[in-house]
Amino acid sequence: MRRTCDTKIMKSSTRVTKGKIVVELSTQRTPDAFPLKDWIPGRRRVPTQERSQRTRRQILSAAEALAKNEGVGNITMQMIAAKSKIAAGTAYQFFDDRDAIFAEIYEEWAVTFWATLNKATATPWTDATWRSELRGLITQMGKFYLASSPRWDIIRYVESTKQGRGAMRTLLDANISRFSDWAGPLFRARGYSAAECKAICGLLVRTIRGHWVYGVYTAQELRELSKTAEDGTTAIVEVKLTRASRPRAVSGKSV
Amino acid sequence: MRRTCDTKIMKSSTRVTKGKIVVELSTQRTPDAFPLKDWIPGRRRVPTQERSQRTRRQILSAAEALAKNEGVGNITMQMIAAKSKIAAGTAYQFFDDRDAIFAEIYEEWAVTFWATLNKATATPWTDATWRSELRGLITQMGKFYLASSPRWDIIRYVESTKQGRGAMRTLLDANISRFSDWAGPLFRARGYSAAECKAICGLLVRTIRGHWVYGVYTAQELRELSKTAEDGTTAIVEVKLTRASRPRAVSGKSV
Numbered sequence: 001m002r003r004t005c006d007t008k009i010m011k012s013s014t015r016v017t018k019g020k021i022v023v024e025l026s027t028q029r030t031p032d033a034f035p036l037k038d039w040i041p042g043r044r045r046v047p048t049q050e051r052s053q054r055t056r057r058q059i060l061s062a063a064e065a066l067a068k069n070e071g072v073g074n075i076t077m078q079m080i081a082a083k084s085k086i087a088a089g090t091a092y093q094f095f096d097d098r099d100a101i102f103a104e105i106y107e108e109w110a111v112t113f114w115a116t117l118n119k120a121t122a123t124p125w126t127d128a129t130w131r132s133e134l135r136g137l138i139t140q141m142g143k144f145y146l147a148s149s150p151r152w153d154i155i156r157y158v159e160s161t162k163q164g165r166g167a168m169r170t171l172l173d174a175n176i177s178r179f180s181d182w183a184g185p186l187f188r189a190r191g192y193s194a195a196e197c198k199a200i201c202g203l204l205v206r207t208i209r210g211h212w213v214y215g216v217y218t219a220q221e222l223r224e225l226s227k228t229a230e231d232g233t234t235a236i237v238e239v240k241l242t243r244a245s246r247p248r249a250v251s252g253k254s255v
Numbered sequence: 256m257r258r259t260c261d262t263k264i265m266k267s268s269t270r271v272t273k274g275k276i277v278v279e280l281s282t283q284r285t286p287d288a289f290p291l292k293d294w295i296p297g298r299r300r301v302p303t304q305e306r307s308q309r310t311r312r313q314i315l316s317a318a319e320a321l322a323k324n325e326g327v328g329n330i331t332m333q334m335i336a337a338k339s340k341i342a343a344g345t346a347y348q349f350f351d352d353r354d355a356i357f358a359e360i361y362e363e364w365a366v367t368f369w370a371t372l373n374k375a376t377a378t379p380w381t382d383a384t385w386r387s388e389l390r391g392l393i394t395q396m397g398k399f400y401l402a403s404s405p406r407w408d409i410i411r412y413v414e415s416t417k418q419g420r421g422a423m424r425t426l427l428d429a430n431i432s433r434f435s436d437w438a439g440p441l442f443r444a445r446g447y448s449a450a451e452c453k454a455i456c457g458l459l460v461r462t463i464r465g466h467w468v469y470g471v472y473t474a475q476e477l478r479e480l481s482k483t484a485e486d487g488t489t490a491i492v493e494v495k496l497t498r499a500s501r502p503r504a505v506s507g508k509s510v
Contacts, residue, residue, distance in 0.1 A: 072415050073328050073354060099328060153415045160327050160411035165470070172469055199479075203487040210465025214427055215420070224454075232458040232491050239490035 029181065031118035035174035036110055039167050040103045042096045056094050058084045060108075063101045068150065072102065072157040099161055106158040109151055110171060116144045117175060121182040130186060130237060135230055138208060142226045145212040152215045172209075176202045183237075190244035200240055204233050284436065286373035290429035291365055294422050295358045297351045311349050313339045315363075318356045323405065327357065327412040354416055361413040364406055365426060371399045372430060376437040385441060385492060390485055393463060397481045400467040407470045427464075431457045438492075445499035455495055459488050 047053055062083035066075045077098055081091040095101045120137040123129070148155070158164035180201040187197045211229040216222050302308055317338035321330045332353055336346040350356045375392040378384070403410070413419035431453065438459070439452040447455065466484040471477050 071354070071417060073412065099326070153417075153420065156411055156415035156420075157328065160408045160415060162326060162408075165408065165411075169469060199483055199486075203483045206465035206483070207462045207487060208465070210461035210463070210468065213465065213468050214424060228454055228458045228461070231454075232462060232487075235494035236487050236490045239494060 027124065028122045029124065031115070031122075032174065032178050034111060034114050035170050036107060036167050039163050039170070040100060040107065041163065043100065044094060044096075047094075052094075055084070055086060055090070058086070059091055059094055059101060060105060063098070064105060064151065064154065067102075067154050067157075072153050099158075099163075102154050102158050103161075103163060105151065105154050106164060106167065109148060109155060110167070113144060113148075113171070114174075116140055117178060121178055124181075125183045125186040127186065127241075130183070131234065133182075134233055134237065138226050138229050138233070141208065142212065142216060142222050142229070145216045146219070146222045149215055149217050172205070175209075176205050179205050187240065190241060192240075192244065200236075204236060207233055207236065282379065283377045284379065286370070286377075287429065287433050289366060289369050290425050291362060291422050294418050294425070295355060295362065296418065298355065298358075299349060299351075302349075307349075310339070310341060310345070313341070314346055314349055314356060315360060318353070319360060319406065319409065322357075322409050322412075327408050354413075354418075357409050357413050358416075358418060360406065360409050361419060361422065364403060364410060365422070368399060368403075368426070369429075371395055372433060376433050379436075380438045380441040382441065382496075385438070386489060388437075389488055389492065393481050393484050393488070396463065397467065397471060397477050397484075401471045401474070401477045404470055404472050427460070430464075431460050434460050442495065445496060447495075447499065455491075459491060462488055462491065 047056060059080060063075065063080050066079055066083055070079070075098055077091055077095075078088050080098065080101065081088040084091065095104070117137075120140040123133060125133055159168045176198065180198050183201055183204070184194075184197040187200055188194070192200065208229050211225045216225060302311060314335060318330065318335050321334055321338055325334070330353055332346055332350075333343050335353065335356065336343040339346065350359070372392075375395040378388060380388055414423045435453050435456040438456055439449075442452045442455055443449070463484050466480045471480060
């Protein structure tokens with residue numbers, strides 16, 4: 001659990017408003033490290049040779065295409081090798097088994113998930129900005145989930161394996177932690193304890209996730225779900241900010 | 256989509272309060288029909304012979320035990336037959352393939368899910384009761400999900416198949432519909448349109464589901480998640496009831 005405040009000034013922008021030059025210093029948070037480590041058992045190194053890399057990529061694409069047509073659970077290494085136009089023995093040089101291939105596809109998905117989340121949570125909440133920050137996160141994550149829909153069955157399948165179940169939970173915890181660093185300071189300033197902040201952020205993460213977790217398959221569905229997710233999380237934040245659990249003694253300093 | 260108001264008086268209770276006999280007529284909603292129909296392709300009839308029923312039950316238990324130890328995706332009909340101490344040919348007399356067995360386990364799970372949900376949504380919300388109704392639902396569903404944890408990998412696996420993905424969505428839609436009949440009238444009375452009610456109920460269902468959907472594995476986790484889910488949904492309902500979208504013209508009648 002990261003509990004330090006790893007913010008740093010990354011960006012300054014200059015704009016002209018009403019004839020005055022305004023320099024804005026934004027405190028941007030750097031991305032957190034990708035949380036999945038060594039979760040794929042017996043994983044092979046990515047080959048350095050260009051030809052091998054191409055073969056590896058072919059295997060991954062073949063597995064993805066087969067999953068779509070045959071169902072994830074029905075695929076064998078033989079089928080994947082045949083579709084990639086390589087010998088089964090060659091496929092085993094790259095991956096231990098079918099599940100290792102799907103885990104690799106899951107990790108690629110998770111890397112993009114993580115990058116999208118980190119980008120959307122770079123600027124900590126303030127009283128003035130939290131609504132647009134929250135909307136931005138929902139919009140960006142929703143688009144990511146819509147783009148993920150062709151891989152949805154593979155993601156579900158991996159999450160039904162022992163390793164995948166662990167990976168899913170690691171990602172969820174890391175998501176809540178990142179969210180807490182992003183939104184937490186505003187709640188802390190209202191007197192909530194660190195544990196209360198984490199609970200609020202966990203609630204918000206799960207509320208948003210409950211909207212994507214059955215897959216997002218059309219732009220229309222994305223619009224509806226984004227609207228509802230924003231609506232619900234905004235209501236929760238409003239209530240939490242209005243009714244601070246334990247109003248902090250005002251000491252002249254405030255966020 | 257059921258849109259009729261299928262409530263009927265099912266229960267009346269008599270109690271004595273302050274020396275007076277109080278008869279309470281509760282308007283209890285009957286359970287909705289189980290929404291999954293013909294979703295398992297080539298499904299066999301459940302045998303009538305007791306001995307066959309026992310064998311069928313053995314196959315299902317063997318598949319569940321194997322899934323736990325070997326991982327759902329790695330199991331074959333041969334393994335299931337061996338574990339059930341029957342010939343593979345006999346296993347095929349009961350089920351087309353491994354996925355049909357897991358679909359059957361999923362449906363058993365879904366039947367209990369549906370019964371639990373229907374029981375928890377029998378009494379429509381009123382201004383006086385919605386908090387305790389909502390708490391009751393969360394408590395009952397949470398317990399159900401905790402009890403489901405040994406089957407969680409199978410459920411995930413089935414949801415990664417084409418049929419299972421459809422079933423999951425059918426169940427979600429039916430859940431939102433049931434929830435709308437339960438909570439909707441209170442929102443309607445505040446002037447929300449039918450579409451707005453459905454959106455609010457969808458939001459509440461997804462918020463609660465976001466708390467269970469990664470599995471619930473311990474009583475401690477159940478307590479924390481129940482508290483957060485209740486906290487969040489209560490905040491949403493409070494905001495929605497306070498800020499009615501379009502206050503209804505008061506005509507003397509009200510709920």
